[in-house]
Amino acid sequence: xxxxxxxxxxxxxxxxxxxxxxxxxxxxxxxxxxxxxxxxxxxxxxxxxxxxxxxxxxxxxxxxxxxxxxxxxxxxxxxxxxxxxxxxxxxxxxxxxxxxxxxxxxxxxxxxxxxxxxxxxxxxxxxxxxxxxxxxxxxxxxxxxxxxx
Amino acid sequence: xxxxxxxxxxxxxxxxxxxxxxxxxxxxxxxxxxxxxxxxxxxxxxxxxxxxxxxxxxxxxxxxxxxxxxxxxxxxxxxxxxxxxxxxxxxxxxxxxxxx
Numbered sequence: 201x202x203x204x205x206x207x208x209x210x211x212x213x214x215x216x217x218x219x220x221x222x223x224x225x226x227x228x229x230x231x232x233x234x235x236x237x238x239x240x241x242x243x244x245x246x247x248x249x250x251x252x253x254x255x256x257x258x259x260x261x262x263x264x265x266x267x268x269x270x271x272x273x274x275x276x277x278x279x280x281x282x283x284x285x286x287x288x289x290x291x292x293x294x295x296x297x298x299x300x301x302x303x304x305x306x307x308x309x310x311x312x313x314x315x316x317x318x319x320x321x322x323x324x325x326x327x328x329x330x331x332x333x334x335x336x337x338x339x340x341x342x343x344x345x346x347x348x349x
Numbered sequence: 350x351x352x353x354x355x356x357x358x359x360x361x362x363x364x365x366x367x368x369x370x371x372x373x374x375x376x377x378x379x380x381x382x383x384x385x386x387x388x389x390x391x392x393x394x395x396x397x398x399x400x401x402x403x404x405x406x407x408x409x410x411x412x413x414x415x416x417x418x419x420x421x422x423x424x425x426x427x428x429x430x431x432x433x434x435x436x437x438x439x440x441x442x443x444x445x446x447x448x449x
Contacts, residue, residue, distance in 0.1 A: 261431075
């Protein structure tokens with residue numbers, strides 16, 4: 201079957217998610233980086249200074265904010281930033297972990313891969329979190345041309 | 350919400366829901382996509398998902414097509430996100446405080 205979303209622990213404190221998006225990497229990049237699209241799936245971008253060294257701070261549904269700094273930006277192929285929670289009580293401070301998102305052309309659309317490293321005991325919880333976010337992102341793309349087989 | 354969580358406690362049902370959330374499907378479509386799950390079992394899983402409000406059905410002639418209920422899924426996502434963020438740790442801390 202067509203696997204729209206896949207998520208697993210891939211190492212010590214490391215998780216990998218892949219999602220198939222029905223849109224080119226250029227289109228998908230906009231969904232990952234524009235203030236118009238981000239609230240539809242990830243959360244409200246309180247800070248989103250898209251340059252190396254720039255800050256990222258996003259408020260999710262619970263009212264909590266995750267925060268970090270952009271490390272590498274290669275439009276429309278990869279986006280790397282550090283990540284942690286701004287609000288407590290948790291021991292995963294802003295910038296303490298690393299998120300790498302990559303986009304590759306795949307068939308008519310793109311494959312989005314997210315690798316989140318240095319999570320320690322937070323690996324399982326972040327699989328839940330990113331899976332929820334990714335399932336919402338997948339829903340934003342049209343499905344008319346999807347063959348269920 | 351409780352029915353939805355129970356419905357999702359089964360891996361086969363999660364996979365069925367994942368498929369019909371991207372593509373409306375008939376029982377036959379699903380049986381072809383999940384050769385390890387028998388036709389009657391697929392129908393049973395769909396019944397559980399429908400009772401949980403996660404799946405809607407549309408009748409077309411003699412065929413029935415199943416699709417995920419987007420509103421219900423969104424509600425579930427928002428509820429589950431609490432378990433991801435520090436909100437759940439704050440809730441747990443408050444409950445421990447109340448218990449003492």
